[in-house]
Amino acid sequence: MDLTELDAGDLVARLTAREVSAEEAMRACLDRIGAVNPSVNAIVALRDPDTLLAEARAADAAPRRGWLHGVPVAVKDLANTAGLRTTLGSPVLRDFVPKNDDLFVARMRAAGAIFIGKTNAPEFGLGSHSVNPVYGATRNPYDTTRSAGGSSGGAGVALATGMQWVCDGSDMMGSLRNPAGWNNVYGFRPSYGLVPGDPERDLFLHPLSTNGPMGRCPDDMAALLDIQAGRDPRVPLSHDGPRFHGALGADLAGRRIGWLADWGGAWAMDDGLLAASEAALATFTDLGCEVVALDPPMPADEIWQAWIDLRSFAVAASLATLYDNDAHRPRIREDAIWEVERGRAMTAPQIQRASAIRSAWFRRAAALFDTVDALVAPTAQVWPFPVDWAHPKEIAGRKMDTYHRWMECVIPASLIGLPAVSVPAGFGDAGLPFGLQIIGPARGDLAVLQLAEGWHRATGWPQKRPAMRA
16 A cells, blocks of 8 residues: 555544554655655755654654644745744745744644655745755656746645645745646635734735645645634634535535636637636536636736735835845845835835725625636646746747736736635646636635535546656
8 A cells, every 4th residue: 555645634544543653654755755856856854754753653652633643744945834944945044944833834733743844935935936046946747847836836746746645835826726737736725814824924914925725635625724724813814714624525516617718818828728728617517517708807907917016015025134134135036136126116106006906806806706606717827837947938929027927817816815726627738737726705715625626526637647757
């Protein structure tokens, strides 16, 4: 029995029944990392194997603490993990070891996770390509000459290759959704506030990014989400949700799915990607859903402008301390410098206008969800691109004017904090995976995950993947 091929729920059931020990799970995890990671570079800052095996034996001897008890987990290298090097992919933070866990990490630790190391990410999480000057590039296991996406690229690859059973990720501009699509796994961006941010950071001005779960099936994500989620009294806008694990089975017949396609031609798309996405929509029809094509619900250029203004404003705040340090600034990536300087140049009227557009889009989306149960769009506008590219600079003859314009399709959900799940949708002619994002109304997380569960039962893409090249 290869434990690394099990879904997380199956592994947890065997750990709970003591059919499998945490030591056996840890050994299987480390063996898989040793066999696969050298070619894909998804797991970084791996801890000493003997220490990890000792911690697994201690978990076997202790009472169960929660669903993750004895499960080896690598945390994304953007999240603070007490006692474990956390670099954010930046040479400035190469040797930083935090003293405390971020809030959602602490919740995972309390549930019994054994933290083995980190998953790779781009520097400061900027850009949907997991490469940085500390650890290098994470490679797509279906073609190691290609990108794994990002910023949760390390997590996506770790899941796809069996090095991890579940992973955390974060999503500002598709950072959970793009790597899930490009690695044939699932990633869930929850409604803003369901997984609270860290209470020690700014709590009011910058609600764009959120943490969430990734897995090889939706119910595994639901179990991890139950651990990560829930109101914290120190965090405004945080809120409780229903119990998700075990609640995803539902009759989907009659649900209306609004297909956004390329937003009326506003989003440039790689050749074949839109056609493949539209062919995959037949799965919803097979589930008894009604798929309806939608006209663009709001001008794309307005949403884009509001997004990049508010994003630069947020990045400028988060990187201010490093940028203001004369010794550190020359070591910060060029795109981060561009974001900070752009954000600092914003005037109050510009920020207010961006917020007004965001508010208008929220109202428009709320009205749209009176007519459909969910929206669907591609998770990326390109197939996985060469790993040595910084980012795509042109799509279908259309030049990209920023380092992240090729991910414009993810911002309708991100801008207004809507729940969105990335589901694997198959493989293109070159054997590369792609995904679709299912977007729901604010706090409609359970309904979105139910659609993902129905999709998974109908397709099972992660379990029937073609041969990898890792």
